[in-house]
Amino acid sequence: MSVHLEPATESLPPAPHAEPAVLARGVWFGYHPRRPVLRGVDVTARAGEVTVLLGASGSGKTTLLKLIKGLLATGQGEITVLGRSSRAGGRPSALDARVAYIPQQLGLVRNLSVLDNVLVGAMPRIGTARSLLHWFPRDEIVAAHAVLQSLGIGNKAAERVLSLSGGERQRVAIARALLQRARVIVADEFLSQLDPVTTDEIMTVMHQIAAQGVALVMTTHELDVVTRHADRVVVLRDGLKALDCPAAEVTSDSLARAIRQ
Amino acid sequence: MSAGPWLRRILLVLLAALFAYSLSDVGLLETDRLQRGVQNTGRFLRGLFPPAWDVLPDVARAAGETVQIAFIGTALGLVLALPLSVAASPAITGRGVALTIRLLLAAVRTVPALLWAIIFVVAVGLGPAAGSLGVAMYSLGYMGKLFSEAFDGVDPEVLEAVRGTGLGRAQLARYALLPEAANQLLSQLLFMFEYNVRSSSIMGFVGAGGIGYYLLGYVQTLRYQELTTALLVTLVVVLAIDRLSAVVRAAFLSGRV
Numbered sequence: 001m002s003v004h005l006e007p008a009t010e011s012l013p014p015a016p017h018a019e020p021a022v023l024a025r026g027v028w029f030g031y032h033p034r035r036p037v038l039r040g041v042d043v044t045a046r047a048g049e050v051t052v053l054l055g056a057s058g059s060g061k062t063t064l065l066k067l068i069k070g071l072l073a074t075g076q077g078e079i080t081v082l083g084r085s086s087r088a089g090g091r092p093s094a095l096d097a098r099v100a101y102i103p104q105q106l107g108l109v110r111n112l113s114v115l116d117n118v119l120v121g122a123m124p125r126i127g128t129a130r131s132l133l134h135w136f137p138r139d140e141i142v143a144a145h146a147v148l149q150s151l152g153i154g155n156k157a158a159e160r161v162l163s164l165s166g167g168e169r170q171r172v173a174i175a176r177a178l179l180q181r182a183r184v185i186v187a188d189e190f191l192s193q194l195d196p197v198t199t200d201e202i203m204t205v206m207h208q209i210a211a212q213g214v215a216l217v218m219t220t221h222e223l224d225v226v227t228r229h230a231d232r233v234v235v236l237r238d239g240l241k242a243l244d245c246p247a248a249e250v251t252s253d254s255l256a257r258a259i260r261q
Numbered sequence: 262m263s264a265g266p267w268l269r270r271i272l273l274v275l276l277a278a279l280f281a282y283s284l285s286d287v288g289l290l291e292t293d294r295l296q297r298g299v300q301n302t303g304r305f306l307r308g309l310f311p312p313a314w315d316v317l318p319d320v321a322r323a324a325g326e327t328v329q330i331a332f333i334g335t336a337l338g339l340v341l342a343l344p345l346s347v348a349a350s351p352a353i354t355g356r357g358v359a360l361t362i363r364l365l366l367a368a369v370r371t372v373p374a375l376l377w378a379i380i381f382v383v384a385v386g387l388g389p390a391a392g393s394l395g396v397a398m399y400s401l402g403y404m405g406k407l408f409s410e411a412f413d414g415v416d417p418e419v420l421e422a423v424r425g426t427g428l429g430r431a432q433l434a435r436y437a438l439l440p441e442a443a444n445q446l447l448s449q450l451l452f453m454f455e456y457n458v459r460s461s462s463i464m465g466f467v468g469a470g471g472i473g474y475y476l477l478g479y480v481q482t483l484r485y486q487e488l489t490t491a492l493l494v495t496l497v498v499v500l501a502i503d504r505l506s507a508v509v510r511a512a513f514l515s516g517r518v
């Protein structure tokens with residue numbers, strides 16, 4: 001299986017020495033003023049790499065992903081994503097289509113077909129009138145089918161999402177991100193509902209996508225995902241960064257210690 | 262959250278006292294009046310039979326008009342309620358606009374269907390057109406509320422994820438909000454239609470068309486046997502519509518359509 005990205009994406013080869021795709025510096029955030037969830041976190045994620053974010057439940061992983069996506073605004077500090085910066089005090093930046101957000105439950109529209117869910121990724125390029133009439137440009141439909149095909153669910157295009165298995169839904173969410181021509185994909189609890197075999201299949205796909213110049217930032221609870229599939233690992237604890245290093249330098253034991261301590 | 266046992270006891274006593282007081286206030290404790298009521302009811306019930314079948318063609322035609330009033334009224338109400346309830350969703354238009362439209366819908370809802378019908382009888386004259394418009398306004402108020410509640414229940418994670426692709430508000434409504442709420446919207450639309458068939462059957466009381474014209478007329482002229490026919494036809498229509506909407510609901514919700 002090999003995943004082909006949109007032409008526009010392929011024309012941008014990975015640039016290993018360029019600015020990191022995601023650069024968060026001294027990020028503070030709290031849902032309540034007196035209870036900060038993040039207390040000065042620095043995170044970088046590079047194109048071509050799989051960055052895994054770990055931490056106990058409630059340590060702020062989801063919050064950090066939403067900050068990167070621009071769904072939340074930082075309290076202090078600065079987050080630069082693909083060269084676009086959002087500083088403390090600003091409104092949540094306008095949502096950047098180049099950053100795809102895959103939430104924990106995937107955020108698919110269950111009542112729509114797989115194809116329509118994927119075409120949602122192309123929506124900003126399609127005029128309002130045309131998209132409201134469900135009259136999509138031929139090339140976008142072709143691209144959507146091609147992406148589904150390369151993810152191994154080409155035969156599911158007409159089915160409604162609610163009739164799909166967990167692994168198939170995961171692929172639909174990935175396909176939507178690809179049609180979005182995402183340069184950064186943030187994915188929350190990305191593999192939480194998958195069996196080990198499907199996990200390996202999905203991560204193989206994600207590595208192919210990353211290799212084409214996409215930065216993947218994902219959270220998980222599975223420690224062996226880090227040792228098997230990550231390039232870089234970041235551990236959050238008590239609103240601070242407890243660990244940040246290449247995945248090759250850690251073991252499941254050292255990770256477990258960093259998360260709990 | 263649970264009230265103390267004393268507080269609960271005091272509330273119960275207050276409730277019982279309020280019930281007794283209201284019972285006497287509305288005149289349900291006057292024994293001679295109740296006695297007369299029982300006698301009158303007996304005479305009325307005996308007068309209902311046998312039904313007078315000669316009025317069946319007229320009554321059936323009027324029942325058909327009742328269903329038409331309900332159908333047109335529900336459809337017009339839907340056409341108005343759908344865009345307004347989307348606009349009343351804070352996820353699409355933001356809090357300010359959403360709240361304003363909700364207030365507007367609440368205002369529409371305070372006017373009962375029959376009063377809307379009277380208003381439209383004044384505006385467009387006697388007949389089913391006034392009834393249809395009255396039902397439409399009433400449906401707008403209620404479906405607007407039911408639909409916006411359905412939209413409020415849409416999983417915020419889905420809205421965030423779809424919004425994250427960078428699409429516009431109208432697209433978000435069309436490809437996330439509406440499909441996620443679709444089953445509930447359909448269910449409420451069918452409920453509204455059933456309800457409207459019932460309320461359309463009294464539109465004729467104020468000259469706004471349908472079988473209500475006959476129901477009221479037979480009561481006022483003491484033609485109880487004709488009234489029976491009209492009531493039976495109304496019953497059949499209501500049951501048929503309920504059955505039909507159950508079939509439609511089952512077909513849609515099982516994903517067969």
Ligand SMILES: Nc1ncnc2c1ncn2[C@@H]1O[C@H](COP(=O)(O)OP(=O)(O)O)[C@@H](O)[C@H]1O
Pocket residue numbers: 031032037055056057058059060061062063064
């Ligand atoms: N919408 C919210 N409102 C208030 N508190 C929240 C909200 N979302 C998360 N929190 C709190 O912020 C903290 C971090 O949550 P989260 O980022 O979801 O952690 P994680 O994803 O690592 O489990 C938790 O204490 C959680 O209770």
Ligand SMILES: [Mg+2]
Pocket residue numbers: 061062063188
């Ligand atoms: Mg989380």
